[in-house]
Amino acid sequence: MSAFELLAFSPPGWGAVLLRGLAMSMSVAFGGYLVGLLIGIGGAFGKLYGGPVLRDLLACYTTVVRAIPELVLIVLLFYVGSDIVNQVMQLLGRPPIDISGLAAGIMVIGVVQGAYSTEVIRGAIKAIPPGMIEAARAYGMKPSLMLRRITLPAMLPHAIPGLSNLWLIATKDTALLAVIGFTELTLATRQAGGATKHYFLFFSAAGVLYLIVTLLSNVLIRSIERRAYRGIPEVG
Amino acid sequence: MLSWIKPHRVVLMLLAAGLVVYIATAMSWEWLPQFAGDLVAGVGVTLLILASTVILGFLFAVPLGLFQVTGPKPLALLCKGFCTLIRGTPLLLQLWLIYYGVGSLFPQVPWIRESFLWPYLREAWPYGVLALTFSFAGYEGEVMRGAFAGVPNGELEAGRAYGMTPFTLLRRIWLPRAIARALPTLNGEVVLQLKATPLVATITVIDVYAVTSKVRQATYIIYEPLLLLALIYLCLTGILVFTFRYFENRNPTRDV
Numbered sequence: 450m451s452a453f454e455l456l457a458f459s460p461p462g463w464g465a466v467l468l469r470g471l472a473m474s475m476s477v478a479f480g481g482y483l484v485g486l487l488i489g490i491g492g493a494f495g496k497l498y499g500g501p502v503l504r505d506l507l508a509c510y511t512t513v514v515r516a517i518p519e520l521v522l523i524v525l526l527f528y529v530g531s532d533i534v535n536q537v538m539q540l541l542g543r544p545p546i547d548i549s550g551l552a553a554g555i556m557v558i559g560v561v562q563g564a565y566s567t568e569v570i571r572g573a574i575k576a577i578p579p580g581m582i583e584a585a586r587a588y589g590m591k592p593s594l595m596l597r598r599i600t601l602p603a604m605l606p607h608a609i610p611g612l613s614n615l616w617l618i619a620t621k622d623t624a625l626l627a628v629i630g631f632t633e634l635t636l637a638t639r640q641a642g643g644a645t646k647h648y649f650l651f652f653s654a655a656g657v658l659y660l661i662v663t664l665l666s667n668v669l670i671r672s673i674e675r676r677a678y679r680g681i682p683e684v685g
Numbered sequence: 686m687l688s689w690i691k692p693h694r695v696v697l698m699l700l701a702a703g704l705v706v707y708i709a710t711a712m713s714w715e716w717l718p719q720f721a722g723d724l725v726a727g728v729g730v731t732l733l734i735l736a737s738t739v740i741l742g743f744l745f746a747v748p749l750g751l752f753q754v755t756g757p758k759p760l761a762l763l764c765k766g767f768c769t770l771i772r773g774t775p776l777l778l779q780l781w782l783i784y785y786g787v788g789s790l791f792p793q794v795p796w797i798r799e800s801f802l803w804p805y806l807r808e809a810w811p812y813g814v815l816a817l818t819f820s821f822a823g824y825e826g827e828v829m830r831g832a833f834a835g836v837p838n839g840e841l842e843a844g845r846a847y848g849m850t851p852f853t854l855l856r857r858i859w860l861p862r863a864i865a866r867a868l869p870t871l872n873g874e875v876v877l878q879l880k881a882t883p884l885v886a887t888i889t890v891i892d893v894y895a896v897t898s899k900v901r902q903a904t905y906i907i908y909e910p911l912l913l914l915a916l917i918y919l920c921l922t923g924i925l926v927f928t929f930r931y932f933e934n935r936n937p938t939r940d941v
Contacts, residue, residue, distance in 0.1 A: 501693050516922035517915050518880035521894065525911045624775035628887060635778050642785060649786035656774045656782065663773035 452650055463641040463651065470637030471658050473551070474623045477633060480555035482619045485562025486612075490601075492567030493574055507567065514564035520625050526557045527629045550631035554623065562619055569611035573604040606677045613670040620662055634658060708912065716904050717913075720896065727893030728917060731882050734892065738814055738882075739875055742821025747860070749822060750829025764826065771823025777884055779820065784812040784888040813885035821878050825867075828874070832867040833859065872929035876922055893917060 458464040492511070495503045514522065530553060535545040581603055585595045627636035638655040642648035752764045771779070791797050791806055805811050836859055844854040883894035891899075897910035 501691065502697065505694060505697055513915075513919065516876075517918045518883050518894075520880075520883045521911065521914055521918060525908075525915060528907050528911070621775040624777040627777060635775060635781070638778070639781060639785070646789070648789050649782070652778060652782035652786045656770075656778055659774040659778065660770065 452647075455645060455647055455650060456654060463645070466637050466641055467634065467651070467655060467658065470632060470634035470655075471662075473631070473637075474620070474633040474635075475662070477551060477554040477558055477623045477626065477631075478616075478619045480551075481558025481562055481623075482616055484555060484559025485566050485615070485619070488559065488563025489566025489570045492563060493570035494596075496567065496571050497574060511564045511567050514561060515568075519561055519622055520628060522561055523557050523625050524629060526560055527553055530556055550626070550629075553629075554626045554631050554633075557626075558619060558622055561622065562615060565615055565618070566612065569608055569615065570604065572611070573608035574600060576607040577603045606681060609670075609674055609677050613666075613673075616670075617663060617666060620666070621659070712909050713906055714909060716900055716906065716909075720900050723891075723896045723899070724893060724913075724917075727891060727896035728921075730890065731879075731892045731894075731921075734810075734814060734817065734882050734885060734890075735875070735879050738817040738821055739878055741814070741818045742878075743825055745818065745822035746825035746829045747864075749826030750831075750833050750863070751855075753826070753830045754833040768823050768826050768830075771820055772827065776816065776820050776881055777887065780813065780816040780884055780888060783816045784809065788812055809889045810885070813888055813890050817878065817881060817885070820881060821874070824877070825871075825874055828867050828870050829863065832863040835866055836862045869933065872926065872933075875929070876925055879918070879921060879925060 454462055456462055456464045456467075458468075492507050496507050499507070531548045534548055538545055577600065581599055582595070585599045590598070623633050624635040626633050627639070630636070632640070634655055638651045639648075642651040645651075749764045749768065752760045753768075754761075756764065788806070797803060797806065840858055840862065841854065844858045849857065882892060886892055886895035886898065889895075894914060897914045900910040901907060
């Protein structure tokens with residue numbers, strides 16, 4: 450079969466399988482990134498304003514997660530996560546359930562991303578001029594209102610470079626889910642290669658897909674940066 | 686140092702010690718003596734792969750950065766394209782492309798089968814080392830580009846004013862100054878590279894990750910080998926960070 454026939458959308462071509470894998474990869478990356486952002490915002494506030502115990506626990510979380518390979522974390526969290534869910538189901542007197550690969554992948558990528566975004570957001574909040582926070586407090590804003598109106602919008606420009614880097618890492622980290630048998634783009638590609646023995650062709654095609662995602666993300670990031678930096682004088 | 690010890694930290698450390706004691710006594714570790722030799726050998730393989738790919742990758746990153754700054758247009762574009770390609774695709778995909786893709790093309794070429802390289806090309810580790818070297822070179826090449834571009838122009842002009850040839854200028858001034866600027870980022874890059882090494886286990890290289898996978902398959906014990914593996918990587922990262930910090934403190938750099 451020629452390369453075009455192999456990559457065709459309808460079977461015996463494998464194009465549809467690859468694109469379904471890409472869709473899976475992107476949903477996990479997007480979901481995991483969002484979960485990571487939520488953990489990051491909470492973690493950053495805990496690290497900056499929390500009590501001493503919470504601070505030390507969060508320091509352990511970010512240090513440990515950033516020191517252990519993502520592959521090891523993903524395998525470990527996958528087993529631990531599904532075990533915990535089934536223990537809870539047993540306590541509730543329900544039969545054990547099969548956790549969908551999508552949910553497990555989002556949870557695992559989210560926990561890993563959370564450690565990195567905690568550090569990024571913490572740094573960005575510390576870069577806000579203290580006068581802004583003091584002014585908000587002087588106006589009697591509640592912490593929740595201050596978060597929504599002052600802290601989050603003011604830290605965003607400082608956080609964007611780090612957060613966009615994390616998005617690119619998230620899209621690439623989804624490939625590691627292939628190791629626990631979740632059929633995202635990389636594993637789908639390997640299956641296509643194994644079935645047809647055209648490994649080189651399929652891995653190159655998947656590489657092009659990942660590269661397109663990265664380049665499109667870069668375009669999007671640049672336009673977000675332009676919008677976030679409006680009104681801020683350029684340095685240098 | 687004493688100010689670091691606070692009442693809540695003592696309590697937390699006691700809780701952590703209790704957890705460690707629980708893990709050591711209540712979980713099953715009877716497989717450990719049997720696989721201890723394999724684990725040590727696996728750590729050796731991991732460190733060997735780390736050291737060789739960091740050194741080879743750095744040697745490759747220097748021209749990648751230099752050509753992007755000063756090379757002829759086509760060469761600069763080629764180097765930029767290489768860095769974009771490496772940084773834009775997952776390492777696992779690159780690894781599998783090289784091992785399954787390129788590796789499956791080799792046996793079809795007669796002169797490669799007859800060459801002296803063939804015994805090595807039939808093993809898995811050369812493909813792992815190649816992929817990890819490319820990956821390190823891609824990320825570090827981008828750092829080196831910034832480092833070469835950041836050397837103050839006056840220093841290069843001074844060298845030219847002394848009548849240095851371009852090569853002497855590179856050897857005596859540009860390269861040493863650029864490497865000095867890139868060194869502080871090397872710590873983070875090497876830790877990232879350490880965390881990338883377990884991927885070679887997916888192409889049958891027996892590193893420490895592969896050893897613990899073997900333990901899991903042989904004994905049906907899931908958590909204990911993974912916890913030990915996490916501890917091993919934690920220690921390796923810690924050793925790397927402290928070693929780099931020691932050398933950084935010995936060579937104070939002022940302007941970076």
